[in-house]
Amino acid sequence: xxxxxxxGNTINGILFVALFALAAIQISNLPFIKHLGLxxxxxxxxxGVFYANTLRHRLPKEWIPGILFSTKNILxxxxxxxxxRITFQNIFAVGIPGIIVSVSIVFGTFIIxxxxxxKVLKLDMDTAILTSAxxxxxxxxxxxxxxxxxxxxxxxxxxxxxTVVIFGTIAMFLYPFAYxxxxxxxxxxxxxxxxxGTVHEVAHVVAASTAINPEVxxxxxxxxxxxxxxxxxxxxxxxxxxxxKGENAKKQ
Numbered sequence: 001x002x003x004x005x006x007x008g009n010t011i012n013g014i015l016f017v018a019l020f021a022l023a024a025i026q027i028s029n030l031p032f033i034k035h036l037g038l039x040x041x042x043x044x045x046x047x048g049v050f051y052a053n054t055l056r057h058r059l060p061k062e063w064i065p066g067i068l069f070s071t072k073n074i075l076x077x078x079x080x081x082x083x084x085r086i087t088f089q090n091i092f093a094v095g096i097p098g099i100i101v102s103v104s105i106v107f108g109t110f111i112i113x114x115x116x117x118x119k120v121l122k123l124d125m126d127t128a129i130l131t132s133a134x135x136x137x138x139x140x141x142x143x144x145x146x147x148x149x150x151x152x153x154x155x156x157x158x159x160x161x162x163t164v165v166i167f168g169t170i171a172m173f174l175y176p177f178a179y180x181x182x183x184x185x186x187x188x189x190x191x192x193x194x195x196x197g198t199v200h201e202v203a204h205v206v207a208a209s210t211a212i213n214p215e216v217x218x219x220x221x222x223x224x225x226x227x228x229x230x231x232x233x234x235x236x237x238x239x240x241x242x243x244x245k246g247e248n249a250k251k252q
Contacts, residue, residue, distance in 0.1 A: 006065060013066015014074070016059075020044065020051075042172065042207050075203070094193065094222050101197045102226035106234060109136035126152040129238070130160035138228045139164045139201035145231055149239055168200035175199070176211035188212075192219025202228065 024044035110132045117128030134143040140161045209220035
């Protein structure tokens with residue numbers, strides 16, 4: 001990707017993404033957009049969708065590696081840097097309710113999602129596990145982390161990622177709108193716990209909560225990060241469960 005032959009094009013792709021980010025920030029600062037309460041993240045997603053469906057064919061193919069590098073490596077780095085803002089003091093600040101909600105959402109959503117997926121929707125076990133993992137923990141990152149544990153085929157991961165991204169994006173727009181319309185009678189703290197405990201992707205949590213107010217955003221991100229921290233114990237428990245499930249199948 002960063003070989004001498006491709007270095008220039010890769011950098012151009014990264015700069016292209018940076019230009020999009022700057023455009024989103026500038027547009028979000030317009031009085032009309034500010035009045036709507038749309039954060040730069042939401043504006044960025046909107047103009048990204050618009051570009052992908054109108055002008056994408058004009059993008060030089062040589063720049064794609066730089067864009068992919070931005071969507072994976074740089075985005076992950078940004079999330080890590082965002083997480084540095086959270087201390088144990090912040091975690092304790094959300095209190096026992098926030099911690100209980102985070103842990104309950106992770107394992108409760110996974111179990112319910114798996115049962116509905118396999119028993120009601122008749123999905124295969126791998127797709128149900130991947131989709132439930134992405135919904136319960138941290139979206140696409142959780143799907144990709146779970147894939148090697150269950151040895152799932154790539155197309156099943158793609159289905160799971162698409163599912164969590166679509167519903168996460170819907171929640172990102174719906175939650176702030178519902179809150180500002182008075183349809184969700186919750187305090188700022190409760191709304192932060194609700195968003196952080198139910199929205200899939202970290203970026204979606206940040207976008208939805210910052211569109212409401214900084215207090216909601218602070219609590220939502222802390223609750224979400226607690227969910228993200230559950231990915232390691234979740235994968236360990238999942239591996240043990242699948243191992244025992246395989247042993248029982250062999251005995252039968």
